[in-house]
Amino acid sequence: MEAVLKNLGRTVELLAVAAHSGVVNEWDEQTVTRAFHWARYCEHIYSRFHGNPVIRGVLEKQLQLTNHSLKEALPEYNAVSFLDLGRCQDLLLLWLLNNSALPISIMKMLFETKASADSTSSNYEDVRGLCSQIIQCKSACTVLRPLLDVPSVGADAEVQGEMLMEGLGTALSQSSDPRRAEDFLSSVLQEFEVAAEHLCPVIAAALLTTTDSAAQTAAQDFLLDWLQSRRGALQHVCTALPSKVLADLAKRHQKFRDAFCKLLKRWASEMEYRLTEGEWVHAATSSAVSLQKMTEHYLTLFEACPSLRTEIEDELKAQRIADGDYDVRGLSVWGDILLALRK
Amino acid sequence: MDFFKLKSEFACGKRQMTELQVQQTTAHWPNVQEMMPFWLEKAIAWGQTDTPDTRKDISLHLKRLRDFFQELLTEISSVSSTTETLNRLPLLGQLLGRLCWNPHVTAEGASRGLLLQCLLALYSEHPSNAVEGKANQWIQKVLCQLATDEEDGAAVALMKHLAVPTKEYHLKVLKKMVTRIQESIGNSRCSVSSTNKGCSCSSVWAASEACVPLITCPEASPLIGALLQQQMTCIREGLSENFLDALHSAYSRCDLLLDEQAVVSLWYQSLPSLEEAVLNLLVSATAAGSTPSKVEEQVSKSLLPKACAQHCSVFLVVNDIFRTVLKQTERNERVKNVFQAFTKCFFMELSRLQPQPSASLKAFFPQSPPSLLIPLFTMPSEMPQESLKNHLMWVSSSLQRLTEEDEDEEDSDSSNIRGNHKVFEAWFLLVQCAYWVQVAVQLLVTSGPENCGPLLWLLTFYHHPTNRWHHRASQLVQAKAAWDHLYSLFSIVARPLSADHLQSFISLLAPKPQQPSLAPSLTLNLLVNFATFGQLPQSTSAEITQKVVHQSGLQDEAARVLSLLRLRLNDRGSFASDRVHLRIEELHNTIKKTQM
Numbered sequence: 001m002e003a004v005l006k007n008l009g010r011t012v013e014l015l016a017v018a019a020h021s022g023v024v025n026e027w028d029e030q031t032v033t034r035a036f037h038w039a040r041y042c043e044h045i046y047s048r049f050h051g052n053p054v055i056r057g058v059l060e061k062q063l064q065l066t067n068h069s070l071k072e073a074l075p076e077y078n079a080v081s082f083l084d085l086g087r088c089q090d091l092l093l094l095w096l097l098n099n100s101a102l103p104i105s106i107m108k109m110l111f112e113t114k115a116s117a118d119s120t121s122s123n124y125e126d127v128r129g130l131c132s133q134i135i136q137c138k139s140a141c142t143v144l145r146p147l148l149d150v151p152s153v154g155a156d157a158e159v160q161g162e163m164l165m166e167g168l169g170t171a172l173s174q175s176s177d178p179r180r181a182e183d184f185l186s187s188v189l190q191e192f193e194v195a196a197e198h199l200c201p202v203i204a205a206a207l208l209t210t211t212d213s214a215a216q217t218a219a220q221d222f223l224l225d226w227l228q229s230r231r232g233a234l235q236h237v238c239t240a241l242p243s244k245v246l247a248d249l250a251k252r253h254q255k256f257r258d259a260f261c262k263l264l265k266r267w268a269s270e271m272e273y274r275l276t277e278g279e280w281v282h283a284a285t286s287s288a289v290s291l292q293k294m295t296e297h298y299l300t301l302f303e304a305c306p307s308l309r310t311e312i313e314d315e316l317k318a319q320r321i322a323d324g325d326y327d328v329r330g331l332s333v334w335g336d337i338l339l340a341l342r343k
Numbered sequence: 344m345d346f347f348k349l350k351s352e353f354a355c356g357k358r359q360m361t362e363l364q365v366q367q368t369t370a371h372w373p374n375v376q377e378m379m380p381f382w383l384e385k386a387i388a389w390g391q392t393d394t395p396d397t398r399k400d401i402s403l404h405l406k407r408l409r410d411f412f413q414e415l416l417t418e419i420s421s422v423s424s425t426t427e428t429l430n431r432l433p434l435l436g437q438l439l440g441r442l443c444w445n446p447h448v449t450a451e452g453a454s455r456g457l458l459l460q461c462l463l464a465l466y467s468e469h470p471s472n473a474v475e476g477k478a479n480q481w482i483q484k485v486l487c488q489l490a491t492d493e494e495d496g497a498a499v500a501l502m503k504h505l506a507v508p509t510k511e512y513h514l515k516v517l518k519k520m521v522t523r524i525q526e527s528i529g530n531s532r533c534s535v536s537s538t539n540k541g542c543s544c545s546s547v548w549a550a551s552e553a554c555v556p557l558i559t560c561p562e563a564s565p566l567i568g569a570l571l572q573q574q575m576t577c578i579r580e581g582l583s584e585n586f587l588d589a590l591h592s593a594y595s596r597c598d599l600l601l602d603e604q605a606v607v608s609l610w611y612q613s614l615p616s617l618e619e620a621v622l623n624l625l626v627s628a629t630a631a632g633s634t635p636s637k638v639e640e641q642v643s644k645s646l647l648p649k650a651c652a653q654h655c656s657v658f659l660v661v662n663d664i665f666r667t668v669l670k671q672t673e674r675n676e677r678v679k680n681v682f683q684a685f686t687k688c689f690f691m692e693l694s695r696l697q698p699q700p701s702a703s704l705k706a707f708f709p710q711s712p713p714s715l716l717i718p719l720f721t722m723p724s725e726m727p728q729e730s731l732k733n734h735l736m737w738v739s740s741s742l743q744r745l746t747e748e749d750e751d752e753e754d755s756d757s758s759n760i761r762g763n764h765k766v767f768e769a770w771f772l773l774v775q776c777a778y779w780v781q782v783a784v785q786l787l788v789t790s791g792p793e794n795c796g797p798l799l800w801l802l803t804f805y806h807h808p809t810n811r812w813h814h815r816a817s818q819l820v821q822a823k824a825a826w827d828h829l830y831s832l833f834s835i836v837a838r839p840l841s842a843d844h845l846q847s848f849i850s851l852l853a854p855k856p857q858q859p860s861l862a863p864s865l866t867l868n869l870l871v872n873f874a875t876f877g878q879l880p881q882s883t884s885a886e887i888t889q890k891v892v893h894q895s896g897l898q899d900e901a902a903r904v905l906s907l908l909r910l911r912l913n914d915r916g917s918f919a920s921d922r923v924h925l926r927i928e929e930l931h932n933t934i935k936k937t938q939m
Contacts, residue, residue: 046506086506090491097487100480104466111463111486113456130510131490132455137513139450140557144520146393147550148527155520159512160501167505188504198497 001058004045008059009066011038011088012080016070019095020077025103029128032096032106036127039088046085051174056082093130151244153201153208161205164188168206169219178222185226200240203227207249207256224255238263239289243300251304260301261312264294268337273330280333291333295340313338349668353618375418378411379434386441395549401447402555402585405454406592412457419464425475428465435465436481443485451556462486517562524550525569547573551586558586558593561600568605571612582612591616607650611657620647621664628681635680635906642684652692655706661685662708666771676864676900679774680907686775690720711772712765715741719776724914732790735783739797742804745769750810763809770808780805781911784868787826788833788876799823802869806862814859821861825851829869832887833877845890852895863897867904875908875926884926885933898938905930 014035017023027035049055060082067079084091093110096102113132141155148155171184189199207224211217227233238246238260250257267289271280280291302309316334323332330336385404389397415435422428429435439462442448449455462482470476493499493509502512528547551570557563567590570582590609593599594616601609610617624645628638642648651658665682672678693700693707704716718738723731749766773780783798790798803822807813828848852867854860870891874884892901909927912919 111459139446142446
């Protein structure tokens with residue numbers, strides 16, 4: 001454990017040097033490779049111990065100490081958090097590239113491009129050409145992105161959903177205390193607050209990942225419960241996502257199906273008929289849902305879960321009867337929905 | 344065999360020739376400075392919108408852009424300082440800066456590499472003024488942003504909380520995209536009936552166009568393969584031209600990672616790629632030092648026979664190339680051997696695909712005499728040994744009739760070239776099925792003088808098909824003479840070995856000044872077969888062979904002919920006894936000694 005702490009301290013110091021020191025000017029390929037090797041070591045430490053609260057505490061303490069002394073020596077130093085250790089190599093790369101003392105030889109090495117298709121990009125150990133490979137991946141994704149079909153969550157959200165599921169699964173399996181997993185979700189998803197529209201596809205994708213194990217199913221269940229427990233979260237998701245995705249979610253998860261149907265009913269009940277426009281309009285402006293959209297949701301839902309059709313239609317009929325069972329437009333939202341569905 | 348010259352006759356070569364010609368005939372090839380405004384304008388236009396038209400324009404210009412980068416790099420490297428470079432090329436910074444952010448340019452390996460190299464070449468190790476210092480800062484900043492900037496805040500958050508490295512994340516996304524696009528392409532079917540919906544095949548075209556920069560990207564190769572193998576049911580859309588062109592270029596550079604079926608599809612859709620593949624096979628199979636067994640190995644390793652069996656149109660192209668090559672290299676036994684090996688392989692693949700391959704032979708050989716197809720494509724191993732002779736008699740007489748008809752026509756109308764064509768096609772077919780000629784030679788040894796007429800005719804026809812150009816009639820006489828000599832040399836009666844007798848045979852092999860000489864491989868083939876299947880003891884046969892080969896100086900040809908015999912007898916289905924195999928071994932060693 002002592003050795004680990006010492007190495008951790010040394011590596012963080014190395015990072016600081018990479019970021020701020022002019023010494024970097026004398027670094028050669030070997031030095032850089034070794035630096036990345038140590039960064040990888042830290043990533044390894046993180047992945048081994050981040051679930052172990054005791055050892056994590058010890059590591060965080062060491063980190064605090066190192067940060068403190070580095071801050072005294074280098075005022076411009078930015079503290080490295082425990083979370084940062086998990087992506088130490090990326091941090092190293094970022095700080096190196098931002099260091100104006102970085103020699104051109106190292107830049108050339110990092111951005112080397114092998115023109116032939118022989119380059120095996122699965123070799124994580126290779127530092128040579130690392131940046132060129134990153135650029136290739138990112139550019140390839142940008143080039144291919146427009147080709148993907150629109151009524152789906154998108155490949156980015158899919159991968160992010162898978163990552164979320166994996167993280168959630170790990171958090172759940174590490175302790176029986178559900179607060180751990182909740183903390184995890186909160187901390188991850190709060191970052192989404194700024195980019196709220198990205199949140200919904202990711203959650204949807206997470207809920208749609210194929211589950212091979214009981215642990216994964218449990219994780220999805222947990223996420224569903226969390227979704228329903230958060231005020232407005234479910235509503236937000238159902239407003240933001242296309243009908244097809246919502247239908248797929250309903251097909252997959254009974255809980256979601258029930259909640260979604262309930263939501264649709266609630267939306268319908270909140271609608272008002274505006275004589276001037278001749279349209280049903282949603283009273284609350286926070287989530288403007290049109291009758292057309294609701295009809296679309298229902299129709300797509302029926303396609304995915306045919307058994308629902310009679311059930312829902314019966315409900316709608318019952319509501320229409322309660323409203324007086326008139327056959328005229330504009331009097332009962334339930335009647336008008338039924339009409340739209342029948343078309 | 345001048346394959347470069349040959350290549351110029353085919354589409355793949357023609358394009359190269361045109362490019363070379365354009366480069367040479369252009370009076371004034373614009374230099375880097377003159378081209379800068381053009382490329383800057385392009386870079387600006389490309390950066391403004393991302394529409395299918397823009398992407399098409401980029402794909403169209405990608406190769407030229409690469410060449411421009413190369414010239415740019417040379418120019419930058421030749422100038423001593425960045426200040427000087429920027430003086431000469433003031434628009435350079437703008438151009439590079441814009442193109443760095445164009446994913447279609449940076450996705451492609453070669454253009455990304457050159458672009459990065461240009462940037463790095465502008466970096467001054469010891470900046471001598473403010474301009475160079477600023478340039479350094481800018482270059483480092485651009486490089487840093489290219490490698491570390493993330494647009495997707497969600498991705499950043501997740502990567503941070505889940506400790507997933509950047510490279511791993513982007514690779515995952517790329518692989519996921521490739522999978523999803525492959526699925527959507529696999530599901531797209533052209534439904535002619537739904538005219539109001541619009542053809543979904545446009546998605547295939549769009550995907551192929553988008554993939555132009557990704558042809559050498561290893562992660563995209565499953566998608567490239569899927570695009571190539573997509574069933575083209577729609578007449579309106581197919582794969583984009585730029586896509587096929589780029590594939591062909593990468594294929595020529597051996598830079599393509601495709602699985603077998605994708606390569607077959609590439610050949611099916613890109614004529615230049617197919618031609619290039621065939622010519623490459625011919626070149627490597629006829630290279631110096633190639634033996635018949637090496638040829639067979641190369642042909643069986645090649646995917647071409649399989650591709651030909653799957654697509655008749657591919658076979659027709661390949662066969663046409665063979666036809667052209669044969670017309671120019673009639674006497675080249677090595678080339679003829681490649682054709683034979685190829686045809687055998689092709690027929691094997693065809694038999695794997697179809698239970699009755701003989702039924703479709705006409706489609707594959709539309710120009711050959713139909714009556715000869717099934718007889719020649721029946722393998723000798725598929726017939727009982729006793730029937731082989733009659734079979735060959737029939738083949739021989741059919742061919743004889745054909746040549747007689749043709750020669751009659753020739754006499755009556757000297758300008759008639761159509762008949763010549765029939766004989767050529769028959770001969771071409773025989774060359775491709777030359778295993779029957781080999782069987783004929785063996786039978787010439789084992790069956791005795793009463794049957795040798797038609798068999799000798801067949802053998803002579805193989806080497807000298809026409810009377811007019813190849814003097815078949817007089818060659819037949821010489822062939823008979825050679826056979827007579829060998830027959831008496833190798834018969835048990837003639838003892839001891841008469842030196843004169845041997846000498847007069849050897850003189851048959853020597854080239855004669857006044858008259859056209861018999862193809863040496865004909866005579867050597869007879870010799871080798873007599874030595875193997877004849878009744879003389881092993882040592883005597885070897886001795887005769889050694890003397891003939893040594894004195895005539897035809898060691899290499901003799902070795903080649905013996906290899907062919909050995910290959911044929913090693914084939915499964917041949918009825919060679921152990922004795923025969925031993926004799927061949929001995930002969931092989933004998934000839935080898937003469938080669939040293």
